Amino acid sequence: MDSREPAQAVWSGSIVFGLVVLPVKLYAATSKKAVQFRRTHAADGGRIRLRRVCELDGEEVPDFSLLGTANCTYGYCRCVNCDPAHGGP
Numbered sequence: 001m002d003s004r005e006p007a008q009a010v011w012s013g014s015i016v017f018g019l020v021v022l023p024v025k026l027y028a029a030t031s032k033k034a035v036q037f038r039r040t041h042a043a044d045g046g047r048i049r050l051r052r053v054c055e056l057d058g059e060e061v062p063d064f065s066l067l068g069t070a071n072c073t074y075g076y077c078r079c080v081n082c083d084p085a086h087g088g089p
Helices: none
Strands: 011-017 020-026
Touching: none
Parallel strands: none
Antiparallel strands: 011 020
16 A cells, blocks of 8 residues: 555646636646765775875865865966965965
8 A cells, every 4th residue: 555645736727718617737747856876885885985185194174174276387386266264375
């Protein structure tokens, strides 16, 4: 037995052709579904997580302290999203 609720009409009205009245109900064509994708290891099915780790000290860096920089051949980096709140130049 299916325990889902019956579909409710989004809109209801009627179409009139002279003396003929046709009742009309509009239903949603799709239902809400949540699909979650996860990266898994092919060998054993373990979940793969993406972490941001600093190359210099090896610690994980939170999202709010990240800066966007562009690599240059002149030996310095240029800040792309320079915002004083992020500690940029």
